Amino acid sequence: MELVTQALAANRYALARLISLVEDDGTQARAALAALYPHTGQAHVVGVTGAPGTGKSTLVNELAKSLRARGTTVGVVAVDPSSPFTGGALLGDRLRMRDLAGDPGVFIRSMASRGSLGGLARTTNDVVKVLDAAGFAVVLVETIGAGQAEVDIARTAHTTIVVEAPGLGDEVQALKAGLMEIADVLVVNKADRPGAAQTARALEMVMGRNAPAGEAGEPAWRPPILQTVALDGTGVAEVLQAVGAHREHLRASGLWARREQARVETELLNVLREELLGRLLARVDREQIQGWVERIAAREVDAYTAVRSIFLDADERG
Amino acid sequence: MELVTQALAANRYALARLISLVEDDGTQARAALAALYPHTGQAHVVGVTGAPGTGKSTLVNELAKSLRARGTTVGVVAVDPSSPFTGGALLGDRLRMRDLAGDPGVFIRSMASRGSLGGLARTTNDVVKVLDAAGFAVVLVETIGAGQAEVDIARTAHTTIVVEAPGLGDEVQALKAGLMEIADVLVVNKADRPGAAQTARALEMVMGRNAPAGEAGEPAWRPPILQTVALDGTGVAEVLQAVGAHREHLRASGLWARREQARVETELLNVLREELLGRLLARVDREQIQGWVERIAAREVDAYTAVRSIFLDADERG
Numbered sequence: 001m002e003l004v005t006q007a008l009a010a011n012r013y014a015l016a017r018l019i020s021l022v023e024d025d026g027t028q029a030r031a032a033l034a035a036l037y038p039h040t041g042q043a044h045v046v047g048v049t050g051a052p053g054t055g056k057s058t059l060v061n062e063l064a065k066s067l068r069a070r071g072t073t074v075g076v077v078a079v080d081p082s083s084p085f086t087g088g089a090l091l092g093d094r095l096r097m098r099d100l101a102g103d104p105g106v107f108i109r110s111m112a113s114r115g116s117l118g119g120l121a122r123t124t125n126d127v128v129k130v131l132d133a134a135g136f137a138v139v140l141v142e143t144i145g146a147g148q149a150e151v152d153i154a155r156t157a158h159t160t161i162v163v164e165a166p167g168l169g170d171e172v173q174a175l176k177a178g179l180m181e182i183a184d185v186l187v188v189n190k191a192d193r194p195g196a197a198q199t200a201r202a203l204e205m206v207m208g209r210n211a212p213a214g215e216a217g218e219p220a221w222r223p224p225i226l227q228t229v230a231l232d233g234t235g236v237a238e239v240l241q242a243v244g245a246h247r248e249h250l251r252a253s254g255l256w257a258r259r260e261q262a263r264v265e266t267e268l269l270n271v272l273r274e275e276l277l278g279r280l281l282a283r284v285d286r287e288q289i290q291g292w293v294e295r296i297a298a299r300e301v302d303a304y305t306a307v308r309s310i311f312l313d314a315d316e317r318g
Numbered sequence: 319m320e321l322v323t324q325a326l327a328a329n330r331y332a333l334a335r336l337i338s339l340v341e342d343d344g345t346q347a348r349a350a351l352a353a354l355y356p357h358t359g360q361a362h363v364v365g366v367t368g369a370p371g372t373g374k375s376t377l378v379n380e381l382a383k384s385l386r387a388r389g390t391t392v393g394v395v396a397v398d399p400s401s402p403f404t405g406g407a408l409l410g411d412r413l414r415m416r417d418l419a420g421d422p423g424v425f426i427r428s429m430a431s432r433g434s435l436g437g438l439a440r441t442t443n444d445v446v447k448v449l450d451a452a453g454f455a456v457v458l459v460e461t462i463g464a465g466q467a468e469v470d471i472a473r474t475a476h477t478t479i480v481v482e483a484p485g486l487g488d489e490v491q492a493l494k495a496g497l498m499e500i501a502d503v504l505v506v507n508k509a510d511r512p513g514a515a516q517t518a519r520a521l522e523m524v525m526g527r528n529a530p531a532g533e534a535g536e537p538a539w540r541p542p543i544l545q546t547v548a549l550d551g552t553g554v555a556e557v558l559q560a561v562g563a564h565r566e567h568l569r570a571s572g573l574w575a576r577r578e579q580a581r582v583e584t585e586l587l588n589v590l591r592e593e594l595l596g597r598l599l600a601r602v603d604r605e606q607i608q609g610w611v612e613r614i615a616a617r618e619v620d621a622y623t624a625v626r627s628i629f630l631d632a633d634e635r636g
Contacts, residue, residue, distance in 0.1 A: 030622045037620035051370055257615070264614045264621070268607070269595065271621045272628065276594035277587065279629075289586070296582045297575070302355035303582070303589045304348045310590065311597075
């Protein structure tokens, strides 16, 4: 496919078109993804997640700039609907983003639309694959850090940065949102504000209490707790250093391969699920489904019993 | 089933056990849900959603208290991991919740655990059914209002309250999180804080611009914008009044039945998807799946192609 060849060469127009194709998820998209797939597996996928108001979009922007300054190519996938990358931004944010505009070593894609349940994770996963195959060395995936689908997306990254900020009301937001367990690097952003040191101490206490045991013979990774002021770039170099160190840890410990396998297994089961539904719906007629919907809505039968009946019918028809 | 009979009589111990059963999702749970199902469809399911820091948990608490004062029975399902109902609370929140403890007309259940993608929506839906069948007249479902699964849950409620608060940083959070389109009632909580009037005006402007057209011959519902101070109960009665008015609107316009059908259709497709995957996994052996995972991780094949091969194998075996 011409489009795939061009996307593999990181042609921006081809990339944009291919990603739109992947988002629409047709037969063409699947063929393209199959062709791209052998070229994937090189990028370091870094999730950046945190509550609204932590300034994680600004941090993502600074991380991208810093990586570019070192000559590293960067893809950005913004899943957070409040991110400036997805259009929910104030004017100031948009102006900051201009730093990255026009640089061929950066590609930014927003995933603003809400599809069906579970669709967001699949699409994000596929868009990351496109950028990976196109040769972007680091792919930053920004998620809102609240919400099951979003946390599941962060979980599939090689390295997950959880962003916190002082003064967001109730203590440590990441703790409350259940993000601590997926954090590989913890960042207290807006560290020039009052309360930053306390927020960092609160994180240390929590992490200290839950110190990882380290699996048989492996050195355990202790998530570092770093402070940044993303607005002026303070501390961003240290975050990148920690991200690099985590990558080395993953490689040396064999965790990289294990995380990859876990991600692949989840993806395989999701594709199986969607494919099965598609195949069944192709065999069962739409009116029959509508008939079941009406009977369930009327409380004549429940959904589980209806599904058993639909299977019996479909099995009989072969 | 004895447990179902007792749960239908709103026996608290039976309800708690049945809900745990439903969360584990075994054969017994499905049988129980099938037995309960004819008794559902009576409760008014009210979603309460909003960004962290809006005080929606306190509002849920006050709504429950107010409903109880009128003799209405209330179930509460808290999906927000930062909710005091799910254990993420500060001491003050827990003390407030005591107001509801020991009242047999209230049943509170938290859904703190994160399951697989999509699992949260299914389980929440089933827990709501249990409370509906047990005769709770109103079921309040509290979600964090960020995140795809959580917004999808809110969308399945009959009436959705979107909670906003002044001073959360960037303007109207609900707008950024894409919640405005699902709001039936808008609440500016913490209305005693500076900026409450501006937040309300910002919401009016947005809603005014997007005034619903009203489907053929139907009076359109214009989401009211109300102000509350949930901490001392100010404005809570007005919110309940709006919720009641919305229920009447749904009934009179036929929207109640249409929302019910949409919810049922989503549920039916979700159950089909899970059932299909279960049936296929029962036929395909685990080692074969593991073999595919390894080949996909090694980039020898992509997940979509693997799924097609798995189907061919399964079809041959019958």
